[in-house]
Amino acid sequence: MSDRQVLFPSSQRRGGCAERSEGADGVVSSATHFGRTDHPGASAWRLSRLPSSARRGIRAVFYSLLWLGLSTGLIRAQQNSEIHVLHVQGNVYMLVGAVGNIAVQAGNDGVLLVDTGAAQMTDQVLATVKQLAKPITNRPIRYIINTHFHPDHTAGNEKLRAAGTTITGGNVAGNISDATEGAALFAHENVMKRMSAPTGSEGPRPSGAWPTDTYFGDKKEFFFNGEAIQLLHPNSAHTDGDSIVFFRRSDVISAGDIFMTTSYPIIDLRNGGSINGVIDALNFILDLTIPAEKQEGGTMVIPGHGRLSDEADVVEYRDMVTIIRDRIRDMIKKGMTLEQVKAAKPTRDYDPIYGSTSGFWTTDMFVEAVYKSLSAK
């Protein structure tokens, strides 16, 4: 990766999914849990919940700790508010720092984005896209593709759509707040289902964030900036509305949360995900990738979270997920309960790389999701 140019240096932020997902108790939470900044002030904030009988001296220590924590946290927050740009290859760039990774394809015809990041990063994403596109094109954002509906990948939809214009139709000088204006937004039909609601009831997301064009079935294809672009839909993987985006000429795949280098795969069971679907989708990605002569490089894969990867990285991840799936499947066949499977630690050897005991997606939650996914009839 040493030949890849980092265009705007900044700190890297460890990302995650801020999605609605099923917790250990089966209760769905829609809060933003993952990719948050756990600053050193967090423990000091908890001290503030001590009973009022706390002594003066303790309070003095507390306030100094709080101040130290807040100021350190502030500095970290400022560092984290930057977007990191990496030229992948061809027309495609990767934006890191908006919680979910974003892919940008830029050329004579304008700009295309794959995903739009978390809400708190939208302004920085827009500024970065403008800065990136300036020397390449004077045309605006034309297309946005959503790899799935989770807010850490789609919260910027409204603002970034409004900053763009569609190629055909629409009044170029019109009011961009009109939902019929702005860039076209492509996604699988099931993304629309998760964001909207039947007529008469309020959808979970405002209409300006919804796709303008959806596709059924397993693919959608179009041509932009001199390159064929394919949206490929695997059945029931991370969610039931995933799209893998393949830039055929640049030879870059944007995988969404089907592939992440920072954690075990998140299987959103409540929204149609499944462990076997994730493995099938990883194998599908591997059907598309071709390594360069000495194995490194070739087709590049942008993960939903984590670092830029190539085929070898996806192979390693696919092997890990498959091995763990097989172990849990064998345990289920032996009649083991979920608690027994968790106690047997089927992920133990991979935990140093992908495991977590805290945060949004713990190892326990992953094991539970695999167990439930395999047990579902």
Ligand SMILES: [Zn+2]
């Ligand atoms: Zn995500």
Ligand SMILES: [Zn+2]
């Ligand atoms: Zn996701």
